Amino acid sequence: MDTRAGGPRPDLATGWALRAAGPADVEAIAELRARVLRPDLERLGRFDEHRVRQRLRDSFSARHTSIIEVGGAFAGSVTVRPDGETRWLEHFYLAPDLQGGGIGSAVLRTLLARADAEGWPVRLNVLRGSAAQRLYERHGFTVEAQDPIDVFLVRRPAYPRS
Numbered sequence: 001m002d003t004r005a006g007g008p009r010p011d012l013a014t015g016w017a018l019r020a021a022g023p024a025d026v027e028a029i030a031e032l033r034a035r036v037l038r039p040d041l042e043r044l045g046r047f048d049e050h051r052v053r054q055r056l057r058d059s060f061s062a063r064h065t066s067i068i069e070v071g072g073a074f075a076g077s078v079t080v081r082p083d084g085e086t087r088w089l090e091h092f093y094l095a096p097d098l099q100g101g102g103i104g105s106a107v108l109r110t111l112l113a114r115a116d117a118e119g120w121p122v123r124l125n126v127l128r129g130s131a132a133q134r135l136y137e138r139h140g141f142t143v144e145a146q147d148p149i150d151v152f153l154v155r156r157p158a159y160p161r162s
Contacts, residue, residue, distance in 0.1 A: 016103050018110070021065035021077065029065075029077045029091060030056040036093045040127040044149060056091065065091065068107055070098060080111060080122075085161075087115055089124040092132075108139050112155065119161030125150045 021029075030053040041047035061081065068076035076094035080087050089111065094104050115122050124141070126132045128151055141153040 015070055016075065016106060017069050018066040018078075018107070019069060021062045021067050023062055025062065025065070025067055025074075025077070026057055026060045028074055029060070029093065030054075032076065032093045032095065033091065035096060037127070040130050043129060044127060046149065059090070068094065068103065070103065075103070076107075078107060078111065080115075085121070087120045087122050089122050092124075104135060105139070108135070112139060115155075116158040119157045119159055121157055122155045123152065125152045127151075 033056045034049070034052045037052055038047055041052065061079065064081045065077055065079040067074060068078065075098055076092075078092040079090040081090055082088075092104075092107075094107075112122065122141075123144070124136065126136065128146065128149060130151075133151055133153070136153050136155075139155065141155040143151055144154045145152045
């Protein structure tokens with residue numbers, strides 16, 4: 001149980017749901033993105049108050065995005081974007097006060113089970129030095145490439161497409 005927020009909290013890993021995103025969700029996701037990425041972007045000398053939000057707005061696709069809700073309230077987002085023979089996991093953000101409670105792992109397991117059932121590899125990128133990389137590696141992702149800013153990871157399906 002995580003006590004960083006000032007005391008014990010209930011197991012949140014079972015109290016979440018996914019719903020389809022709509023166009024009206026873009027600003028909430030953009031704001032969450034700015035909050036979540038700020039520490040890593042500042043560490044890398046790349047934080048720009050406007051750009052961090054605009055990059056989300058420019059690439060937002062409600063069609064491929066789900067909203068993570070906890071107790072019926074907005075808690076995060078995740079996008080699974082098809083790209084040929086792979087799926088890209090993008091815009092996976094969870095409110096900082098909910099991180100460490102198992103929700104991210106539970107959401108990730110759900111999405112990876114779907115990808116496995118369909119035989120798709122899943123790719124993503126994280127900022128260098130991001131704690132999120134450890135989460136992905138625990139779920140079977142391996143480093144495919146990296147540059148001075150990003151680390152690119154891939155997870156092959158448990159049951160490849162025939």
